[in-house]
Amino acid sequence: MAGQIFAYITHKAGKADDSALELATAAGKIYSDVSMTAIVTGAGADLDAVCNEVANSYKEVWKFDHDLLTYPNAEAIRKLLVAVLPQDAVLLAAHDTFGMDLCPGLSIKLDAVFAADIVDIEGLEGNILNVIRQEYSGQVSTHVACDIANGAVLNVRPGVFQPDESGSAGGQVIDKSSEITDLTTGRRFLEIVEAEAGDVDITKEDVLVSVGRGIEDQDNIEIAEELAEAMGAVVSCSRPIVDAKWLEKARQVGTSGKTVKPKVYLALGISGSFQHLGGLKGKPFIVAVNKNPKAPIFQMADVGIVEDLLDFVPVLTEKIQEGK
């Protein structure tokens, strides 16, 4: 049975989030023969730019332009979606901070099935959509059967689907702003507080040497710094390293840290939580060093090295220095 499939697009400063084109690929794994519609909310010229950008990957783009949608307020957008989505709609959204805020409540309002943090879509059999999620920090994969007869709200993990770059959808932008009714909410936007800049900008670096809890001690960060220097790279880290105040927040990769797009990413003693990998975009070449052969990071890595990083990294640094 084919319903209608929608993707909620997040954007910033007139640019669609990377997840916009990933959701198009994910949607294609559910209904390959049904037109996909992107929903873009916001205000002004930035909104038009985003609509035109995603039109290459969606058959239709529904644009909702309103001052109260300038900043993404999940409560207001939930009200809007409840009003405009057809009854059996399947809505995809990124499993990021905003998607997690928007989607569970939306599924309840729509009386539609909900699945969070989807890492793969196996396909649709009748009304049953089979998806794969990860639990226990990625240690196990769970296969979930969702009955989508009443529609569905699905949070898709950023970075797991290849972005749709066919650019061939030739989508039509339809201004649906006249359908906006009541957007008043209990929650009010106050201000955006930009994160502190820090002494390096890890978002601009091609090669990152990233340390996780496996580095074991603040004094050991030095070996990562020596490797980074030998490679012409910069040191970044996972959140526990920032929580321990071993490195500054500006170096944290992840959903509550920075989104980075390096060409090469060395993950030293990082387990590979979705919150960490959520900050890794652009399909870098990942080299993971971890002493646990079952660490989830190895599922993402191009090269996996099962070693104690405290032994391995100094040797690697020495070899690179010799090679120079």
Ligand SMILES: Cc1cc2nc3c(=O)[nH]c(=O)nc-3n(C[C@H](O)[C@H](O)[C@H](O)COP(=O)(O)OP(=O)(O)OC[C@H]3O[C@@H](n4cnc5c(N)ncnc54)[C@H](O)[C@@H]3O)c2cc1C
């Ligand atoms: C709302 C929220 C937001 C979050 N945001 C972020 C975020 O932005 N970024 C982020 O990183 N995390 C974030 N987290 C935390 C996240 O869930 C994980 O806890 C965190 O990413 C784990 O960091 P880690 O991989 O360094 O540590 P661990 O998960 O503890 O992994 C350490 C790894 O090191 C390996 N290891 C240990 N010793 C050695 C050794 N000597 N040699 C080699 N390997 C070794 C272990 O086998 C293990 O795999 C967030 C969590 C929440 C709830």
